[in-house]
Amino acid sequence: MSSGIEHEDRFRRVYAGNFQPLLAYALRRTEQPEDAADVVAETFLVAWRRSYEMPADAEVRLWLYGVARRVLANHHRTGLRRERLGERLRHRLRDVVAADPGREVPERLAIQAALARLGELDREVLTLTIWEGLEPREVAAVLRVNPAAVRTRLLRARARLRDLIGDDLAPSGHVLDVLKAPAAKEGR
Template sequence: MTSATAHEDRFRRIYAGNFEQLLAYALRRVDQPADAADVVAETFLVAWRRHREIPDGAEARLWLYGVARRVLSNHLRGGVRRERLGVRLRQRLSAAVTPDPSSEVSDRLTVRAALARLGDLDREVLMLTAWEGLEPREAAAVLEVSPAVVRTRLSRARARLREFVGDDPGPPGHVFDVLATPVPKEGR
């Protein structure tokens, strides 16, 4: 038996003998079962990478608990950071987004429906330039096409969007003013 095979066999035994206990350990310490699965997966990933450090016998379980404890600690700290970031982002969004009059919402929904009728590349070109404020050469870099393709697609997409929205899209440029303010997707 080669040393690689012996290593794999030992790891399989350690995994099989400790998986359920480590999963129970993690489940008791997190809110979501998926988080517990992540903690256990990360624990065994560390064990695989540091297999030479795993003690023999019953001490292996204690070593794994120690690794799981550190992984869990990192996971919980990451959750706190994500939550703080989420709070800051929600504060910035609520300050930046003002309620729209219902006619503007209706206009935006009409534009959103018209956008859905465009081809994928035409829609993406239009959205990158209108929503993200990218120049055609920048959109070309994002889409990995030539700037000439973007300019052609942009011209065609604008014309088709005006066609889909109707003959009276409001004041000149209104369709693109409406387009510049994203509509939240349904269900969000």
């Protein structure tokens, strides 16, 4: 059995020798360079976690391509789910805007309370994305963090918010619908 230092040294060699080819592989299979970077990062994370399965150096690149291929498949499935969710949310938003705004008050209060229970960075990532309409790379620039960290935090924050509130606040409402619905302006 090799020592921890030998293990780390081997991983560093594998990373250094395969980063560029894997990035090129991912760039040719994704629409955005940021997505390719995420795929490569996830591939090496899997490689680190499963390093005991990593074959000999002569075969390691092929093994990494296999890991990257599965990561890409997950990435594409997630993209399709995101697109379908976006379409459903757009339809629901139209319903919410046309509905009675008084119905939203209890839902807004529930969301505000749930948002207060999120960590500061998670709350900021979520609100910058939903209220301000920023893309993850833009949120990353505002917060001066890595775009991959924003994407991860956004997924976790949405899941946590759904856990705190539930997916449906009312028969026709949705957590994210209420978050995006414009607040009624007070006029006298």
